[in-house]
Amino acid sequence: MMTLYYLDNVNYSYDGQKLALSVVDLAISDTGLTAVIGDNGSGKTTLGKLLAGILKPTFGRVLLQGQDTKEMTLGEIGNRIGYLFQEPERQIFAPTVEEELSFVLKVKGFTKEKINDMVDEMLTRFHLEHLRKNFPFYLSRGEKQRLALATVLIDKPRFIILDEPTTALDIKRKAELSNILKELLDENIGMMIISHDYQFVTKHATRVIEIDGGVISHDSCNPKERANEPV
Numbered sequence: 001m002m003t004l005y006y007l008d009n010v011n012y013s014y015d016g017q018k019l020a021l022s023v024v025d026l027a028i029s030d031t032g033l034t035a036v037i038g039d040n041g042s043g044k045t046t047l048g049k050l051l052a053g054i055l056k057p058t059f060g061r062v063l064l065q066g067q068d069t070k071e072m073t074l075g076e077i078g079n080r081i082g083y084l085f086q087e088p089e090r091q092i093f094a095p096t097v098e099e100e101l102s103f104v105l106k107v108k109g110f111t112k113e114k115i116n117d118m119v120d121e122m123l124t125r126f127h128l129e130h131l132r133k134n135f136p137f138y139l140s141r142g143e144k145q146r147l148a149l150a151t152v153l154i155d156k157p158r159f160i161i162l163d164e165p166t167t168a169l170d171i172k173r174k175a176e177l178s179n180i181l182k183e184l185l186d187e188n189i190g191m192m193i194i195s196h197d198y199q200f201v202t203k204h205a206t207r208v209i210e211i212d213g214g215v216i217s218h219d220s221c222n223p224k225e226r227a228n229e230p231v
Contacts, residue, residue, distance in 0.1 A: 004159055005051055006191065012046055021046045023060075023212045030159055032206030033185060034192045045086070048161050048194045053077035082157035086164040088148035092136045097128055097147055100136055101104035104155050112123035122150040127176075127195040142173040149180070159190040166197045175201060 005028040012021045019026045021043040028034055028051075038044045049055040050062050053069045062069045069077060085091055094100035101122055105115045123129045126146040131139065138146060145165065152160055166174055181204050184191065202208060210218040 001029050001031050003027045004065060006061075006063040006066075007050075008063065010057045010062060012050060012055060013058045019214050021065050021211075023047070023216060025215065026209075026219075028192065029190065029207075031190045033096070033181070033186060033190075033204050033208060034207045035201035036192060036194045036203035036211060036215075037196065037198055037201065037208045039085075042211045044194045044211045045163055046214075048083070048163050048192065049209065051192070052081060052083040052161055054083075056212065058138070066118075070183065078155075080157065080159070082152035082155065082160035084145075084149055084152055084162040086167060087118065088141075088144040089137065092125035092144060095135060096133050097123070097136055097139075098132045100147060100151055101154055104151070118154055122154050126150045126180075142167045142170075142176075143171075146176075153184075157189070160184075161192045161194070163194045164196070165193060166195060166200050168229065169218040178203070188202060 005026075007023045007026040007028075009025070010018055010021070011025045013019050036044045036047060048055060048189065050069075056070050057063075064072065064077060064080065081127060086091075092100060094098050094103055101119045102115050105118060111117070115219060123132060125150065128143065128150065129148060131143065131147075136144065139147065149162075149165075165177060168169075169177065178200070179194075181191070185204070193205075194200050205220075208218070208220040209216055
């Protein structure tokens with residue numbers, strides 16, 4: 001287990017006045033599942049976007065493997081970290097499910113044969129084979145979410161951040177997502193799940209962080225086991 005992220009005296013404000021998030025000292029491991037819970041507006045999504053590089057701290061440092069995210073591009077962060085938006089439509093753009101999955105592989109120069117194999121693997125894994133030629137925006141909410149997650153995973157990140165992945169999912173779809181998360185953890189893919197669905201995330205979590213009013217009110221990690229220095 002190694003420290004993937006270290007937040008050093010981080011503050012973030014959307015309007016330059018009221019703090020949305022204030023984290024004095026936080027280390028996040030590259031393994032297991034860290035659940036970030038809290039009410040709407042508590043600051044948990046802000047934390048996820050800071051980690052993904054979508055937001056840059058107003059003050060302080062977010063270090064990814066020792067490198068300040070302020071000095072990194074979104075592409076550089078994206079090569080190490082996968083991020084699933086709360087609204088899957090925000091990361092879907094291709095005209096077909098198949099092309100959505102293959103886009104990043106084409107950009108990276110994979111052979112056509114390798115791309116076909118990897119796309120087929122993801123279509124099967126996420127039960128999307130019958131939707132291969134469909135327009136992604138016509139899919140159901142659960143199908144869009146599975147496609148968005150498959151698109152993240154096809155790039156083979158070693159750590160993923162999922163923002164409210166159970167939103168609008170029924171019991172069956174939640175069970176499917178639960179099975180996927182178990183498989184990813186078995187493959188030693190680390191992850192953070194941002195959610196208000198306490199019952200779902202704590203079923204899988206190795207660590208639970210609760211945010212209230214922009215500050216961490218509870219962290220189940222034993223402070224003596226936390227890495228308190230940047231790597």
